[in-house]
Amino acid sequence: MMSIKEQLGDELIEARQRLADSEALVDRLRSNILALFRRGAAVGKQCKYCQAPIYYFIHRDSQKTGVYDPDGTSHWNTCPRAEEARKAIAAARKP
Numbered sequence: 001m002m003s004i005k006e007q008l009g010d011e012l013i014e015a016r017q018r019l020a021d022s023e024a025l026v027d028r029l030r031s032n033i034l035a036l037f038r039r040g041a042a043v044g045k046q047c048k049y050c051q052a053p054i055y056y057f058i059h060r061d062s063q064k065t066g067v068y069d070p071d072g073t074s075h076w077n078t079c080p081r082a083e084e085a086r087k088a089i090a091a092a093r094k095p
């Protein structure tokens, strides 16, 4: 049977790991958000394919629109219906 000292030691190791994971997540989010703010201004909407909350950014340099999740990840990397959306967007661009 595990002693209280051993048990507390294991819990401390787990707590430290969770803290490290959380710090890494915050760093990643901060970096993503800063990158987005550098690219342009955001408009919050809902994905018309999966209804997830998304942000449209107009990229200052290219004037193209990017679609992102609230954590700054490109929505087309996480949308479960991304392929359908890509096809619809491509079809709409055809003359």
Ligand SMILES: [Zn+2]
Binding pocket: 047, 048, 049, 050, 051, 052, 075, 079, 080, 081, 082
């Ligand atoms: Zn979506």
